[in-house]
Amino acid sequence: xxxxxxSLSRYSESGIPLWRDIRVIQAxxxxxxxxxxxxxxxxxxxxxxxxxxxxxxxxxxxxxSNSAGFGLDDTPIEYDPSMSFGRAxxxxxxxxxxVALLGIVLATALGIVVGLSRLSTNWLVRNLANVxxxxxxxxxxxxxxxxxxFAVFQQLPSVANSITVGPFAALNQRGIYLVALRRxxxxxxxxxxxxxxxxxxxxxxxLLHRYRLRTGRRTYPFIVAMLVLLGLPLAGWFLAGGxxxxxxxxxxxxxxxxxxxxxxxxxxALLVGLVLYTxxxxxxVVRAGxxxxxxGQREAARSLGLSGLQAMRLIVFPQALRVIIPPLISQYLxxxxxxxxxxxxxxxxxxxxxxxxIDQAGRAVPVFVLVMVTYLIISLTYSILLNIYNRRIxxxxx
Amino acid sequence: MATIISDVKRPVExxxxxxxxxxxxxxxxxxxxxxxxxxxxxxxxAPPLVSWLLAANWAPVxxxxxxxxxxxxxxxxxxxxxxxxxxxxxxxxxSWGVWRGPLRTFALASMAGYAVIALLPVSxxxxxxxxxxxxxxxxxxxxxxLAASRTPLGKARWVILLGLLAFGTFILLVRGFPGSExxxxxxxxxxxxxxxNLLVAAVGIVASFPLGVLLALGRRSNLPxxxxxxxxxxxLVRGVPLITILFLGSLLLPLFLPENVRIDRVIxxxxxxxxxxxxxxxxxxxxxxQAIPLGQYDAAKAIGLSGPLTTIxxxxxxxxxxxxxxxxxQFIALFKDTTLLIIVxxxxxxxxxxxxxxxxxTWITAQIEVYLFIAFVFWIFTFAMSHSSRRLEKALGVGxx
Numbered sequence: 001x002x003x004x005x006x007s008l009s010r011y012s013e014s015g016i017p018l019w020r021d022i023r024v025i026q027a028x029x030x031x032x033x034x035x036x037x038x039x040x041x042x043x044x045x046x047x048x049x050x051x052x053x054x055x056x057x058x059x060x061x062x063x064x065s066n067s068a069g070f071g072l073d074d075t076p077i078e079y080d081p082s083m084s085f086g087r088a089x090x091x092x093x094x095x096x097x098x099v100a101l102l103g104i105v106l107a108t109a110l111g112i113v114v115g116l117s118r119l120s121t122n123w124l125v126r127n128l129a130n131v132x133x134x135x136x137x138x139x140x141x142x143x144x145x146x147x148x149x150f151a152v153f154q155q156l157p158s159v160a161n162s163i164t165v166g167p168f169a170a171l172n173q174r175g176i177y178l179v180a181l182r183r184x185x186x187x188x189x190x191x192x193x194x195x196x197x198x199x200x201x202x203x204x205x206x207l208l209h210r211y212r213l214r215t216g217r218r219t220y221p222f223i224v225a226m227l228v229l230l231g232l233p234l235a236g237w238f239l240a241g242g243x244x245x246x247x248x249x250x251x252x253x254x255x256x257x258x259x260x261x262x263x264x265x266x267x268x269a270l271l272v273g274l275v276l277y278t279x280x281x282x283x284x285v286v287r288a289g290x291x292x293x294x295x296g297q298r299e300a301a302r303s304l305g306l307s308g309l310q311a312m313r314l315i316v317f318p319q320a321l322r323v324i325i326p327p328l329i330s331q332y333l334x335x336x337x338x339x340x341x342x343x344x345x346x347x348x349x350x351x352x353x354x355x356x357x358i359d360q361a362g363r364a365v366p367v368f369v370l371v372m373v374t375y376l377i378i379s380l381t382y383s384i385l386l387n388i389y390n391r392r393i394x395x396x397x398x
Numbered sequence: 399m400a401t402i403i404s405d406v407k408r409p410v411e412x413x414x415x416x417x418x419x420x421x422x423x424x425x426x427x428x429x430x431x432x433x434x435x436x437x438x439x440x441x442x443x444a445p446p447l448v449s450w451l452l453a454a455n456w457a458p459v460x461x462x463x464x465x466x467x468x469x470x471x472x473x474x475x476x477x478x479x480x481x482x483x484x485x486x487x488x489x490x491x492x493s494w495g496v497w498r499g500p501l502r503t504f505a506l507a508s509m510a511g512y513a514v515i516a517l518l519p520v521s522x523x524x525x526x527x528x529x530x531x532x533x534x535x536x537x538x539x540x541x542x543x544l545a546a547s548r549t550p551l552g553k554a555r556w557v558i559l560l561g562l563l564a565f566g567t568f569i570l571l572v573r574g575f576p577g578s579e580x581x582x583x584x585x586x587x588x589x590x591x592x593x594x595n596l597l598v599a600a601v602g603i604v605a606s607f608p609l610g611v612l613l614a615l616g617r618r619s620n621l622p623x624x625x626x627x628x629x630x631x632x633x634l635v636r637g638v639p640l641i642t643i644l645f646l647g648s649l650l651l652p653l654f655l656p657e658n659v660r661i662d663r664v665i666x667x668x669x670x671x672x673x674x675x676x677x678x679x680x681x682x683x684x685x686x687x688q689a690i691p692l693g694q695y696d697a698a699k700a701i702g703l704s705g706p707l708t709t710i711x712x713x714x715x716x717x718x719x720x721x722x723x724x725x726x727x728q729f730i731a732l733f734k735d736t737t738l739l740i741i742v743x744x745x746x747x748x749x750x751x752x753x754x755x756x757x758x759x760t761w762i763t764a765q766i767e768v769y770l771f772i773a774f775v776f777w778i779f780t781f782a783m784s785h786s787s788r789r790l791e792k793a794l795g796v797g798x799x
Contacts, residue, residue, distance in 0.1 A: 030623040037627050044654040051653050122429045123422035124436045138780040139773040140734035143748055147773065150756075151765035308426075340639040344741050351641060364650055372638050379637035 048365060061366055064089070070356055072348045074264050085357050092353030093374060099267065099349065100336040103274045107335060108328075110275060111282025116312075118287045129283065136280035142341055144277055149269035149345040156265070159256050167249045170257050175264050177250035177257040186240030193236030200232070201225040266347040270339065278335045285331060289324035290316060322393050326386060333382040337375065350374060458761040459771045460520060465754060466775065469590015469745050471572075475582075478571050479593055480532060485564040487512075487536040491543015492557045500789035505540055507782050512536045565600065572597075586664040590745035592775060598664070598746070599733040602671040603679075603725070609672070610679025611718075615709065617680065618687060628680070635677035640735055644670045648742040667739050675732055682724045686717035722794060726787035730780050737776075747772055 018024050052059055064086035071081050076094045079087060117129035136144070154173060157163060162172040170177040201224075208221035237244060250260035293316050301311035343352040354371040358364045423433040459466075468479050487508065494505040516534040546552065551560075572593075574583040589597075616628030635643065647670030648663060655661070661669075690713050698708035740749040751768045755761055761768070 026621055030621050033621075033627065034623050047656055048654045051657070120429075120432075121422070121425055122432050122436075125429075125432050128436060134781065135777065138777045138784065140737040140748075140776055142737040142740070143769060143773050143776060146748065146752065147766070147769040150752075151769050155765060337639040340641045341738070341741075343641065351639065355645070358649070364653065368642070368646065368650060372642055375639060375642065376634065376637040 052365070057362060057365075059366055061370075063361055063363055063366075066361070068357070068360075070360060072353070073346070074267055074348055085361065088353050088357065089350070089370070092348055092350040095342075095348055095353075096336070096339055096350040096378075099270055099274065099339050099342070099347070100332075103271055103278065103335050103339070104332050106271070106275045107278040107282055107331075110279035111331075112286050114279060115283035115286025116290070118283060119290055133280045133283050136276055137284075141273065141277045141338055142344060145269060145273040145341055145345055148273045149266065153265035153269045159252070162252070162257070170250050170252070172257075173265065174256055175262050176268055177260050177262055179250065180248040180259075180261040181245045182248045184243045184246040187244040190233070190236045190240040190244035193239075194233045197229050197232035197236075201229040204228060264347070266342070266345055269345055270342050270347045274335055274338060277338070278331055281331050281334070282328060285324055285327045286320075288327075289320040289322075292323045293319045325389055325393075329382055329386045329389070333379055336378055336382075340375075454767050455761075455764045456767055456771075458755050458758075458764045458768050465591065466747050466750055466772070467591045468593050469750055470588045470754075471590065471593070472584065472588065475574075475584060478574075478581075478584075481571060482568045482593075483532075483536060484539055485568055487539040488543040488546075489557070489561050489564060491540040491545075492547050492552065492560070493543075494540070495544045495547020495552050496554055496557050499793040500786045503789060504782065504786045505544075507786075509537045509540050511778075512540075562604075565604070569597070569601075586662050589664065590747075591750050592747045594664070594739070594744065594746045595733060595736040598668055598671055598736045598739065599729060601668050602675045602732050602736075603729045605668070605672045606675035606679045607725075609676035611683050611714070613676060613680035614683035614687060617684060632677045632680050635674055636681070640671075640674050641738055641741060643674045644738055644742050646670060647673075663742070664744060667742060667744055671732065671736070674735075675728065678728055679725070682721050682728060683717065685724070686719075686721035687713065689720055690716055719794065723787050723791040726783065726790065730783050730787070733783075734776065734780060747775065 049059075051057075065084050067082050068085050068088045069081050070088070072079055072088065072091055074095055075091055076098060077091065079091050114129045114132060117125050118133065120126045120129070156171055156173040159172050159174060162170045164170045168179045205221045205225035208219040208224055211217070212219045212221065248259050250257040250262075297319065298311050298316050301315040302308070306314065339349055340351040342349040343355055346352075348356075350371060354367050357367050361367075424430040464476070468476065471479060490501070490505040490508050493501045512533040516530045516537075518530075547557075551557075571581070572584065572589070573586075574581040576583045613628045613632055616624045617632060619625050619628070644667060647666045651661065651666055651669065694712055694716070695708060698712045703711065736746055737748045739746045740752065743749075745753065751772050755768055756765060
């Protein structure tokens with residue numbers, strides 16, 4: 001009874017007035033903020049449900065199995081307009097992943113080259129790299145994409161006047177046609193020798209390297225591994241008899257090139273734009289990382305008799321990687337998110353396909369939720385990778 | 399015969415050049431090779447590039463440059479955006495006097511820019527004598543601002559207040575008022591060009607600042623509910639591309655609001671940009687908050703400040719000073735990102751170039767020229783901003799503490 005009276009009084013047990021008790025303030029604060037946020041969300045969703053009911057828009061995902069009815073230009077897997085919306089979205093996702101993966105590989109390579117060039121002792125190389133980075137970083141990506149697509153790839157010559165590189169490649173406003181390799185006779189046998197060569201060269205490299213470390217003798221692990229890697233498949237090629245791989249050249253037909261592999265101009269423009277843009281940022285990341293390694297490391301390496309290149313490769317770069325990798329991963333995430341600008345130049349990535357479906361089927365809310373959740377999952381994957389890396393390096397204290 | 403030492407001429411000039419070449423271009427065999435390769439590329443690329451630039455068809459740019467900067471804003475009302483330019487000049491002059499250092503560079507750069515426009519050696523229909531005089535007069539306005547900074551007005555807080563005031567006035571001025579004789583309302587469909595890019599980016603950064611600070615504090619709060627909501631918002635927004643947020647604003651927002659509420663599409667875009675920017679702002683501010691040593695909290699507690707007072711009086715002022723350069727960087731990124739408005743159908747500068755200029759059949763072949771010009775405009779602005787931001791970073795001594 002006394003307890004009840006006390007709890008009803010204006011004072012809490014500790015004798016502090018309720019309105020000044022920090023626990024009460026915090027609890028009330030949380031409840032109030034929760035009510036505001038949830039109430040706002042409820043207001044939005046209530047409106048959306050009303051609008052959906054009034055216009056007869058479904059909110060379920062059953063429409064995904066309906067026939068899409070629109071064509072797509074870039075299809076890594078089989079697709080035709082009679083297939084489902086779900087299939088179209090899957091193709092969008094695959095297209096996003098395709099341009100992102102290829103873009104990440106190319107942008108990393110270019111970014112490292114440019115980043116190291118900015119640190120070069122060669123005045124000309126250093127300044128060319130500076131001009132590249134300062135130009136690219138200060139112009140919006142979308143302007144660059146428009147430039148590449150509308151001003152470069154769309155202005156390529158017509159099919160009849162294609163730019164050709166021997167029989168290997170042809171370039172015109174419809175697309176880029178590249179030589180492809182198809183399976184020929186004895187492919188199965190040959191591919192086994194390739195697999196064996198890769199495995200063997202790997203094992204040999206490790207064994208020879210260890211032997212060198214143990215005995216100090218020169219064992220040339222790299223050269224031996226390369227010889228095995230190239231020699232075995234070459235031998236296998238002749239042993240297989242015939243040609244395991246047959247080149248499939250693009251040939252000019254009546255209206256366009258046939259054969260080989262085709263890359264659409266939309267894809268090419270997106271890839272070129274993304275790679276050049278991201279490489280400029282990666283170059284800055286690489287430069288900052290290398291500069292973060294103390295000068296003494298390089299000087300010590302040089303005084304031990306390593307050449308400039310060796311000092312960079314064996315001493316400076318491995319240490320710089322600790323600084324480089326976290327921002328590098330966030331650049332990869334940026335590239336992936338930026339690939340959604342594809343919608344402006346007609347490459348059917350996840351977002352563009354989602355938008356087409358909204359235009360065609362009008363299921364704005366469910367499609368949008370699906371697209372955003374997919375991007376979130378991709379982002380989450382990158383942050384998990386980043387966390388794993390951070391945890392691994394954080395234990396290796398210098 | 400003895401030689402007077404001072405009469406001996408030092409044969410330094412030539413050997414210095416040679417030495418420079420040796421040290422900077424040919425200091426090893428691979429550097430020599432690299433130099434030669436780079437030179438070969440330069441010789442192959444540069445002369446054709448220059449001759450192309452001279453021979454290119456610049457008519458789509460020169461015929462109506464104003465289109466790129468103010469879009470289809472009515473010609474008779476162009477004095478309104480022009481007043482915005484005067485405001486900016488005045489603020490540049492004032493901040494030159496107040497903060498000096500990096501902002502001086504910025505003010506000087508803008509004066510140089512005005513001089514270049516005023517003396518542009520090509521005759522332009524849209525840039526008559528009045529236009530040239532206007533830009534020349536802006537040089538004087540900058541100097542006037544500098545002079546005004548010697549008066550009691552030259553205090554940091556007055557300049558910031560004046561800046562916000564000018565910003566608000568400018569938006570009202572450009573928009574006008576419905577039914578007004580003097581300032582008729584100009585629909586946002588007629589707004590466009592670079593003015594819109596700058597406007598949206600500026601509103602986005604200003605509006606996202608308080609939001610971002612709140613979110614950052616929320617994420618560091620020890621109240622689980624507040625922390626959860628803040629973290630969720632920040633991570634959700636940062637995990638998706640800006641274009642999805644813009645579409646959310648332009649396409650889905652009307653669905654989530656009551657039937658009778660209609661929001662202007664530029665405002666919807668600004669809402670999207672602000673939400674996006676707030677999440678990134680929150681992370682930047684959080685970085686600043688994390689850099690404050692714990693001793694500051696202890697000291698504040700020791701002199702009897704409560705939690706909120708500690709945050710407002712002790713922690714935030716220090717943290718925000720640390721993140722000023724980052725916020726400038728974010729503004730630059732946001733300014734570049736405003737080109738995405740073209741995808742939701744708003745005629746910012748890229749949209750003007752694509753649909754208004756290149757949509758004209760006579761200019762359709764000038765794709766390269768138009769996009770190069772737009773790229774150049776962005777380059778000038780962002781290069782100037784990032785350059786002064788780097789100097790600002792040095793002046794504030796961030797990273798040296």
